[in-house]
Amino acid sequence: MEQFVYLDNSATTKPCKEAVAATLNAMENCYGNPSSLYEFGMQAEDIVTDARLAIARALSCREDEVFFTSCGSESNNTAIFGAAELLSRSGKHIVTTAIEHPSVLEPMDALEKNGYEITRLSPDEKGNILAEDIEKAVREDTVLVSVMYVNNEVGSILPVEKIKSICQKKGSKALVHIDCVQAFGKLKINANQLGADLISLSAHKIHGIKGAGALFIKKGVRLPAFILGGGQEKGLRSGTEAVPAIAGFGAAVKALPDLKSTADKVLKIKNYCIEKLNAFENVVVNSPENASPYILNFSFSGYRSETVLHHLERYGICVSSGSACSKGKGSYVLRAMGLKQALVDSAIRLSFNGETSVSDIDKLIDALKLALNLRKSKL
Amino acid sequence: MKEIILIKNGELALKGLNRMNFENALIKNIKTAINGLGATQITRAQSTITIEPMEEDYPFEEALLKIKKVFGIAAFCRAAAVSKDMDEILKQCVPYLKETMKGVKTFKVEAKRADKKFPLTSPEISRLVGGELLKNNHHLKVDVHNPEIVVTVEIRDKWAFIRAGQIHGAGGMPVGTGGRASILISGGIDSPVAAWMMAKRGIELDAIHFASPPYTSLRAEQKVKKLLSRVASYSGPIRMGIVPFTELQQTIADNCPEEYFTLIMRRMMMRISERLAQKRKSLALITGESVGQVASQTLPALVTTDIVVNMPVFRPLIGMDKDEIVEISRKIDTFEISIEPYEDCCTVFTPKHPRTRPTPEQCEQAEALFDFEPLIAQAVENTVYEVIE
Secondary structure: OOOOEEOEOOOOOOOOHHHHHHHHHHHHOOOOOOOOOOHHHHHHHHHHHHHHHHHHHHHOOOHHHEEEEOOHHHHHHHHHHHHHHHOOOOOOEEEEEOOOOHHHHHHHHHHHHOOOEEEEEOOOOOOOOOHHHHHHHOOOOEEEEEEEOEOOOOOOEOOHHHHHHHHHHOOOOOEEEEEOOOOEOOEOOOHHHHOOOEEEEEOHHHOOOOOOEEEEEOOOOOOOOOEOOOOOHHHOEOOOOOHHHHHHHHHHHHOOOOHHHHHHHHHHHHHHHHHHHHOOOOEEEOOOOOOOOOEEEEEEOOOOHHHHHHHHHHOOEEOEEOOOOOOOOOOHHHHHOOOOHHHHOOEEEEEOOOOOOHHHHHHHHHHHHHHOOOOOOOO | OEEEEEEEEOHHHHOHHHHHHHHHHHHHHHHHHHOOOOOEEEEEEOOEEEEEEOOOOOOHHHHHHHHOOOOOEEEEEEEEEEEOOHHHHHHHHHHHHHHHHOOOOEEEEEEEEOOOOOOOOHHHHHHHHHHHHHHHOOOOEEOOOOOOEEEEEEEOOOEEEEEEOOEEEEEOEOOOOOOEEEEEOOOOOHHHHHHHHHHHEOOEEEEEEEEOOOOOOHHHHHHHHHHHHHHHHHHOOEEEEEEEOHHHHHHHHHHOOHHHHHHHHHHHHHHHHHHHHHHOOOOEEEOOOOOOOOHHHOHHHHHHHHOOOOOOEEOOOOOOOHHHHHHHHHHOOOHHHHOOOOOOOOOOOOOOOOOOOOOHHHHHHHHOOOOOHHHHHHHHHOOEEEEEO
């Protein structure tokens, strides 16, 4: 493969060299157990503390509000089940959206089976969730509002900063959980200004290492323990800390570029890409205009996603297919937006990073032109 | 005393003068199956094969799991081999069976005296061994009609074997004794089951897979390899040919009436498979079709696909229902892989309204719109092979 163009940064990212170095150091030199009493163990503990501090700074929160988990999905599960249990006496109503990550949707389904009432807000045709809809949905007995900041499939930015005041206005004591996995390291996140009680993060989406995630838990919110055992993470999440992955997480956070200027740069790339895509007669852009610059979803209509994906793969280009393989299924997000099945079945998601270049986009566009020679699928 | 594995041949014991060939094939397959587990000595006598480990700590349980998948075995078990001396047999039977007899309430002893020179008769041996076991296991009772466990003492030419119970083998015939045939495998539930059923009757397997990148993914190919590897745990190594099929599929779609697409595609697959099979001295084709399952598997459709080849096409699933096929695929551990959702080459170009009652003449007419021969030859030429173990 003479070229490699990675346009699937919402799936995962390439670890940055700082993260790799920190991880390697933790494995080679600081392999002690952070709980061990001797100094060698303390070195490992220092690594974890240092990473925690880096994340706290990035969220403008207190260090003791950051808890390490193994991944974004674990953070989401911990937050949702924990909040539901914590406030089970105050009510059984939860507000979320239909376009959340499966690691939110599935716990919601599980809670529903256990007697919770779940309101799932539908997006508009561009994947936006309206603050008015959240306001209409929240009730006095709502105990949890769980909404993602940036949607992983279309990049829509959800009005999460309004949730806390909505809850207060409606007289609800609901906890606010924000899945920031796709937003962290891309949008400025200030935990207090967001009014969040719980925030989910993942390391490998920001050029860290797979195997580490974090959950921000606002001081005073006493979530029940999710994993019982040796009492690590203040008893909330027992289990020996994944020091190498946490080291990489901390290093990746420290290595984050200036968010604003990077986002501007990526937006230029995205707009360039949209301009080129619009030259195709069969392209329909599915992402909303005010979306995250990092995510661009479009349908290459007439051609099934998976076929186009494998076609691009031959030219060294990695993208994500919006849909699963079997006909008639496909992205639940796009379906919730009311897209025609034919567009759902031909959806492609591009996700950029700060290094994505114009020449990457040109290569993609050239390969897409060749994709027009593929057999059209009967969608 | 030493522990061995005893293997009883299946129906191949009936094969008259060919028996040696069958037994040789079986021993070869057993050797392949337990290869890598440790050194053993394999011998045979009187329809019984014995595996004698040559080293301490032989992984018996692992070996038994492998042997359970070898076709041509009626039953097998672990056994103690002791010297042919009644005192020795009595001395060894108690400790050897101690663990087995825990939790067992009733038993009986059967003796088989292949060596008629042995001084005691079979009933005498049974009585003595039974008495010894009773004396040392107070919880046991003899029940000759309905015992929970049957202890068998066999007096053979070199050794006496003591064993308790036995495990059903995979049955069938040793792979390799029935010639070679080629399975057309897509990645669905049916073809691995069809392959397994033919291997069970002693057929050595080749596999043929049609790949249509970019319409099919590398994962679909990987999936087929995983499936074949499960089948190979019964059949032994399978040589798999991967046929590049994209151009042919596109050409059919571009040049032939849509409703004939699947039929013509299958006829092309048959033609290519026949040529690949001939190259490999494979005598027949195998498919996982069962009558009426989908549009291309109606009887008229099967007739129009069969007619293009001059070798038999075996369809061991032809009269089976889907749930019967699924049951076998679960048993042979291919089901979970088969339901992984990767596009296989059959689904991409599927016509909206396929012909269900085609005639060979109609297919010939539809095919005559293009000269496919060069593309068929090219696909055969560019097929790549891989051995799946």
